[in-house]
Amino acid sequence: MLSRPDALSSASSNNVADTILSVRQKSHLQDGNNSFKPLYKFYRHLSYGEFDDFCYEPASKLETQTLLDPLFPESYKKLHPDDLSIANYPTTVDCIESFGKFIDASKSRISVGSMSQCAATFEEITLKSVPGLRIYPGILTPDVQRQLIVNVIEEYLPQEAHLTNLHPSYMLPQPFHLFGLPSATIIPPSDMVSAAATSTTLGALQERKLRWVTLGGQYNWTAKKYPTFEPHTREFPDFPLSLTTLLKGAPAIFKDRINPQASIVNFYSDGDILSPHQDIAELSNADLVSVNLGCEAIFFCGLAKDKMPLQLRVRSGDVIVMGGDSRFAWHGVGRVWDKTTPDYLAAFNYYENVENGRIPANVASGRKRYGQWMLSKRINLNVRQMLEP
Numbered sequence: 001m002l003s004r005p006d007a008l009s010s011a012s013s014n015n016v017a018d019t020i021l022s023v024r025q026k027s028h029l030q031d032g033n034n035s036f037k038p039l040y041k042f043y044r045h046l047s048y049g050e051f052d053d054f055c056y057e058p059a060s061k062l063e064t065q066t067l068l069d070p071l072f073p074e075s076y077k078k079l080h081p082d083d084l085s086i087a088n089y090p091t092t093v094d095c096i097e098s099f100g101k102f103i104d105a106s107k108s109r110i111s112v113g114s115m116s117q118c119a120a121t122f123e124e125i126t127l128k129s130v131p132g133l134r135i136y137p138g139i140l141t142p143d144v145q146r147q148l149i150v151n152v153i154e155e156y157l158p159q160e161a162h163l164t165n166l167h168p169s170y171m172l173p174q175p176f177h178l179f180g181l182p183s184a185t186i187i188p189p190s191d192m193v194s195a196a197a198t199s200t201t202l203g204a205l206q207e208r209k210l211r212w213v214t215l216g217g218q219y220n221w222t223a224k225k226y227p228t229f230e231p232h233t234r235e236f237p238d239f240p241l242s243l244t245t246l247l248k249g250a251p252a253i254f255k256d257r258i259n260p261q262a263s264i265v266n267f268y269s270d271g272d273i274l275s276p277h278q279d280i281a282e283l284s285n286a287d288l289v290s291v292n293l294g295c296e297a298i299f300f301c302g303l304a305k306d307k308m309p310l311q312l313r314v315r316s317g318d319v320i321v322m323g324g325d326s327r328f329a330w331h332g333v334g335r336v337w338d339k340t341t342p343d344y345l346a347a348f349n350y351y352e353n354v355e356n357g358r359i360p361a362n363v364a365s366g367r368k369r370y371g372q373w374m375l376s377k378r379i380n381l382n383v384r385q386m387l388e389p
C-alpha cells in the first residue's frame with residue numbers, strides 16, 4: 001500500500017508534531033521522477049503580484065500548458081485545446097435552499113441577508129487530462145463561506161473527539177475555543193518527556209501552530225491510517241450534521257456521490273505548501289470533496305507523479321471534487337499567498353452577526369478577530385467517505 005505523506009510545510013517550530021511533519025515531507029520529496037518538484041520550487045518564490053501576472057500571461061520560463069485560472073480565460077489558451085470543458089448549469093432552487101438549510105443546521109448560526117447572492121448559473125470545469133476531477137469556481141456564497149468558518153471554529157474544533165496536530169504536544173482547554181484570550185498559556189502534557197515540550201500561548205496556536213483538525217473518522221497522520229472503521233466510536237464519531245447537510249443538499253453540485261464520514265480541515269498560512277500525495281486510506285472510492293476558504297493557493301493534481309500535473313489557481317468559495325480516476329490522483333498545494341482573502345471574509349465580524357446570548361463572555365472579544373485572522377489563513381475542508389457503500 002502506498003503511503004500518504006501528508007505534510008504541511010512547517011514554519012520554524014520546536015514542537016514534536018511539527019518536527020514529525022517536516023521529516024516526513026523531506027523523505028517524500030527525495031523520491032526520483034517527481035514532476036511536481038520543479039513546480040514547488042517555482043511557486044515558492046513567486047510573489048502574489050508575479051503569480052497574478054503569470055496566470056494572466058503564463059511566461060515561458062516554466063512548463064505552463066497545465067496552468068488553469070478559472071477567472072482568467074487567457075490561461076485556457078495555454079491548455080491543450082481538447083483538454084478543457086466548461087459546462088454552465090442553472091442554479092436550481094434545491095441548490096439555493098440547501099445553502100439555507102446548511103446555515104439553519106449550524107449550531108452557531110450567522111444572520112444572513114437574502115440568498116440572492118447565488119448566481120443564476122454555475123460553472124463546472126472538467127479536464128480530459130485528469131478524468132473525474134470537477135472544479136466549481138466560486139460556487140459557495142459569501143454567507144455559506146462565513147458560516148463554514150464559524151462552524152470550524154465554534155462547532156468542529158471545540159469537540160473533544162476531534163483531534164488536532166496540537167493534541168500530542170499540548171493540553172488544550174476543553175472545550176477548545178481558538179479565539180479565547182491570545183495571551184492564555186497552553187502547556188505540554190505532564191507525561192511529555194521530550195525536551196521539545198515547551199509552553200506556548202493561544203495566540204501562537206491561532207497564528208501558525210494549528211495545522212489541522214480531523215472530523216468524523218480520526219485519520220492518524222503518523223500511522224497514515226484510520227484507527228478504526230467502526231462508526232459511532234470514540235475514534236470514528238458521527239460526522240457533523242451541518243456539513244453533511246451542505247454536501248447532501250446540493251445534488252446538482254455534489255451529485256450524491258459522497259456520504260461524508262471523515263474530513264481533514266487544513267489551516268494554512270502564508271507560504272505554506274502541502275507536498276504531493278494520494279488519499280488512499282479510505283475503503284471507498286466515493287468522491288472526495290475539497291472546499292476552499294480564505295487565501296488563494298495554487299493546487300496541483302495529476303494521475304501520475306512523474307507527469308506534469310494540472311496547476312489550478314484556487315480561491316475562496318471554490319469547490320473541487322476528486323471523483324472517478326482522479327479520486328486517487330497525486331495532488332498537493334504549491335503555496336498559499338496571504339492577504340488574498342476576499343473582503344467579505346476579511347470584514348466579517350461574527351460578534352455582530354449572532355445573537356449575543358449564544359457567546360460565552362470569555363470568548364466574545366476574540367470573535368471580533370475572525371476577519372483579521374482570515375486575512376492570512378487558508379482553510380481547506382477535505383471531506384471523504386471511508387466505508388463502502
Ligand SMILES: O=C(O)CCC(=O)C(=O)O
Pocket residue numbers: 006264266274279290299331332333380382
Ligand atoms: O488544501 C488542499 O487543497 C488539499 C488538502 C489535501 O489534499 C488533504 O488534506 O489531503
Ligand SMILES: [Fe+2]
Pocket residue numbers: 277278279331382
Ligand atoms: Fe489530499
